[in-house]
Amino acid sequence: MSSASVSGAHSGSVSTPRRWGNWRERRFATLLMSPSLIVISLIALFPILYTLLLSMYSYEMVSPLPARFIGLENYRKLLFEDSRFWHAVLITLIMVVFGITLQLLLGFGCALLLNREFRGRNALVSTILIPTTLAPVVVGFVWRMLLDDRFGPINFFLKSLGLPAMPWFASPVAAVIGIILANTWEWFPFMMMVLLAGLHSIPAELGEAAEVDGASPWQVFWRVTVPVLRPIIMVLILIRAIEDFKLFDIIVVMTNGGPGIATESMNMYAYQRGFNFFSIGYASAISVVQLVMVLVLVRVLFSRLSRMR
Numbered sequence: 001m002s003s004a005s006v007s008g009a010h011s012g013s014v015s016t017p018r019r020w021g022n023w024r025e026r027r028f029a030t031l032l033m034s035p036s037l038i039v040i041s042l043i044a045l046f047p048i049l050y051t052l053l054l055s056m057y058s059y060e061m062v063s064p065l066p067a068r069f070i071g072l073e074n075y076r077k078l079l080f081e082d083s084r085f086w087h088a089v090l091i092t093l094i095m096v097v098f099g100i101t102l103q104l105l106l107g108f109g110c111a112l113l114l115n116r117e118f119r120g121r122n123a124l125v126s127t128i129l130i131p132t133t134l135a136p137v138v139v140g141f142v143w144r145m146l147l148d149d150r151f152g153p154i155n156f157f158l159k160s161l162g163l164p165a166m167p168w169f170a171s172p173v174a175a176v177i178g179i180i181l182a183n184t185w186e187w188f189p190f191m192m193m194v195l196l197a198g199l200h201s202i203p204a205e206l207g208e209a210a211e212v213d214g215a216s217p218w219q220v221f222w223r224v225t226v227p228v229l230r231p232i233i234m235v236l237i238l239i240r241a242i243e244d245f246k247l248f249d250i251i252v253v254m255t256n257g258g259p260g261i262a263t264e265s266m267n268m269y270a271y272q273r274g275f276n277f278f279s280i281g282y283a284s285a286i287s288v289v290q291l292v293m294v295l296v297l298v299r300v301l302f303s304r305l306s307r308m309r
Helices: 003-054 073-080 083-114 121-128 136-146 153-160 172-201 204-212 217-245 249-254 266-276 280-308
Strands: none
Touching: 003 280, 073 280, 083 121, 083 172, 083 217, 083 266, 121 172, 136 172, 136 249, 172 217, 172 249, 204 217, 217 280, 249 266, 266 280
């Protein structure tokens, strides 16, 4: 028998048990993970499926009549007849777009300033991170006191500069701005820390090579730093967009959706319909539409992120 046939027979005899062993290991690992995967799937999927089911019923908790199946009627009323819903969509989009923009600008600016060694740097970073450690309800209370029309320090500061005091909770525009400021104050340190880590990961040789080629600091920032950090920025935008779509605690504490419905987001509107008017089916439809909007946003941002790789 030739040496080639012997070696082939030997390799085949070795690879077959190895493949069999790998298959058995994967099967055993899957068996061990199955209980956890089943529990997680039930916890994640059951509320979504149940909400989708409720959205197809006329379910009024204050009505003596039982819940009845109406199909897509709740969605038809929501999308084509409910102007208050579209106002809530507009307010939510305003808070998401302007909130993320401010968080990114402040976070990026602080990350650039802190991307160097100086005395007290670690203490300053720790201080800036304090708002992120607070619960949103606490942040809402803090900013409600800061923006108080009569006793708030922000209006006192405006008056000391000779500027008129802002009616933060009486003006629709000012109330929306106040919520955006409070949400930005809580979450721009998160963006700062992630971007600061990204800046640390950029090799110094890239900037030095650009400077040798005659690039100014501004050109180095736009042509080197920003392109390298663009995937990180997209991930941050994705995370914060998902969270800001769910903004609820700060709004409830600061304005409770007022004045009127000026600061009523989609979450607030779903809460009002479900727990104040007890229209469980209609509130479920609002939640499903909001979920679809978030999924579309995630899909768009993921496609942009995949094109950057």
